[in-house]
Amino acid sequence: MSKERKFAITPAPYAASTVPESKSIHLLLGLLEERYIKSDIKTSDKVPNIDGTIEITDAKQVPQGKVEVQIKTISRKKGTQTHQCHGDFLAYCKLGILPVILIAVDAESKIAYWVNMDESVIEDAESRAVGETVAISFPDANIIDGNSLEYVEKWTAIIQGRREKVYHYDLLKSQLESVDKFLVELSEKFEPAVTLPPYDLISIQKFLDCLNYILDYEFKIVKESIYPNYWKIGIAIIKYESDAINFILYPVKYADSKPLIMKLKKGVEYDMHQEFENDNFIMMVGRSRAKFNRDPMGVAYELVDSEIVKFLKKNDLPIEDEFISLEYLFGFIERYHSVFGFDPDDDTYSIEKLQHVLYNLIPVYKSRNVSAAPGVTDISATIDDYELWGPHVISSSFGKAQEAIDHGYIPQYKVTVHSRHYNMKLVRYYLDGFIGKKVLKRKYRFGIRQFGELHNRQNWNNNSLLESLAVFWGEFYQIYTKYVENNFPCLKDELRLLKEGQIWVVLYVHLDNGAKWLEIYSMQVNRTDLPKIIFSDFASPDAPIDRSKLSNHDNWDCMFLNAPARIKSVKACSLDFLLDVSPTYYLIRSFANKKIEAYLNRRIKAGDPFGY
Structure with a gap:
């Protein structure tokens, strides 16, 4: 007679860490901003290495991508802002497709800290490991406190960087x-x-x-x-x-x-x-x-229309001019100043140091820290990834790259450096134009660092704005002309900014309530000795145009600088362009691309340009 087997055991208990980690996860979910964060995080799950995924969306709820997350508990009261990571977790982060964010929740302070487990963090950890685990530190700046949304922006940048590596390689x-x-x-x-x-x-x-x-x-x-x-x-x-x-x-x-x-x-x-x-x-x-x-001619123009316009909206084309070269390079340097070790408020930068980081340190670091498929010889590095590193990580990583160079290391890969904000071909093109010079010297200041955020426009300093705008408009016409002549010589008459006898008067308007904008007056003037663009503060006693006398829009015939003139049109221009990566390129695209679109539309409608 068979005996019935009885199991005298109880169900397996939850792990000792289940309760505190479950509390940490619930606290983290309360800190994350639901407008931008869609979480799929499980408590007490048995999936190794990660606790779930987070999808980032923009303000319109359009998905930007996903990251995987591992959530741990720390206590800063006990003086810890680190977590001991196992080697198998580091291996997962190194080989995974999605970025992995390690998050540590401090329940006492109700703040979470995070670190992107990218190749630099993993390399640093591997170099310090002596046993099965190694301590990973959380930067003070990487916090999730329920108020600041800086982590959303940084995670989005991390996703874009990974996507660029996976999908947009060469x-x-x-x-x-x-x-x-x-x-x-x-x-x-x-x-x-x-x-x-x-x-x-x-x-x-x-x-x-x-x-x-x-x-x-x-x-x-x-x-x-x-x-x-x-x-x-x-x-x-x-x-x-x-x-x-x-x-x-x-x-x-x-x-x-x-x-x-x-x-x-x-x-x-x-x-x-x-x-x-x-x-x-x-x-x-x-x-x-x-x-x-x-x-057939109209069909030809119709087919290339959208492709040409799309290309020109996405690409800044080279201009042989020192002013635009410096503007573009200074914008690039200020954006990535932490990568190069520069002070963004300086007025001069070492060309040799800039080129050394771009052409030597980044390629060597990337070549030594990449896992590429057999036979691959060309790889890419995105400078935006290094922008997210702290000074210590940059110093340590590039220091090791320099040591390798000093010992004769030759990269086995051809590394192309990319940027999500700047055209790197244009950066190299403009740097080559300063061969033989030691430093780049600033012409004028622009951008968020100088003027502040868009929504704080009333706090922008008028004196700084006037100084920058005067320099900018003093150069713009000749730079625009060079842009057209260099890149569209056959269309220079179609794309010219101003016709014969036409000038622009650009007034900087600023009111007591903090409102600021530009007004561009297009004028036909019976004088040939005037500059093509005249800039002035509207409140200056020497302003060439008195706005208070222009209420009658039906009669804009006037005397302008002792010559008969007629105001042909007036248009307002936002100051937003000053916060672009390159204000000059921004306005060139604005004016030139409209003229190109108008030209293509005329050709589509006119058809045969050859008289067949």
Whole structure:
């Protein structure tokens, strides 16, 4: 007879740390701002390494990304602001895809501290480890107290930095590799379009003539930036029927004899949408055949319109000018001053030190602290990641990089430094312009450090603003002109800022209630000896325009500096541009891009610019 087995044991108890850590998690959830933080954190879970995830959203509730979190309990009353981490947790943080935030909750003070478990923190911990655990410190500045939202901004930056590493590594290179692969397949699935009717062939040739003229002459800078080693743009026809034409555009390399007009081989299947999703060609197009034949030039301008505008909104183009060079570099240095070890209030900076950090210390540090797949030779480093480090971590990390350099270390990777706020190609371009000089000398001050936050505009110092604005507007016209002549020489008449005999009078308006703005008066003046832009304080006795006498908008004929003149228009301009990473580039984009959009719209409507 079988015996019934009885288990004389009780259920397993909760771990001794369950109660305090559960309290810490509940306290943390109360400190986190629900507008921006969506938590999925469990108490008493058995998942190793992490306690859950946090999703960050912006003010409009649009998700920005996720971080994983590990939550621990500390007591500052006992003098501890560290946590002993096991080696397996460090390994998880090092190999994980999502950023890991270690959070320590002090229940007595109802404050939480955090640290981003990035490669610098892990490297420092590994260098100090002597047993199975190592102490991780929490910076005093990294707090969650239920009031400040600084942690939201920092976590968002951490997410963006990780996303850039994972998804945006050398994007242009991968796109061009996809295009090259597609061009090989093109020869297998497409053939020269020799059987098209002559009338249709002429329309396609006109279209390609115009398209390549736009990219080779009018917007050459755009083509050189996106497709630097390609000769022309070709067309591959997928479908050519009585009512519609579907085609793709592809680049043709120099020294490639591939024809510019091709069509799909008979009986060949081709998934145009899938190829487009793979970035295998420039553009996928569907148009009515009647419109294409009637107005091939308009179609060409229509197709490049949005791509050109999008490119120019995202990219600051080089200008051969010392003022804009210094403005851009000083903005860059002030943004990342902690990375370079500079005082942001200085008026001079060492070029040698700046270049050493950018070209030597960051690449060496990155090369020594990256886990790359076999065969990878090119990697990227985002300078914004180092901006989040404290002075001690920067000093320690870059100090080790310097020691490696001193001992003859040669990086095994080619490291490209990126920035989420500045065009690094432009930074290097402008730095190269100061070869032979030892220091950069400030021309004028701008930005949040000088004037304050936008919402505190009434506290901005008028004297500082006047001084900076006078310098800025004294340089703007000639810099704008250089921008157009350098980058759009074929369109300089279309894009010029001011017509013959036209000047701007820019008044700085500031009222007793703290309101501040600019007024730009466009004037036609019968004098040739005046500067193109005149700046003044509206309250100055020497102001060239008296605003109180301009109430009659129907009659703006006047005497201006003893010459007949007419005010053509007046527009208000916010001072927000002074807080941009580069005020000059901000206004250049504002004025030049509007003129470019207007030009493209005219061409789309006008169609044939060649008189075919």
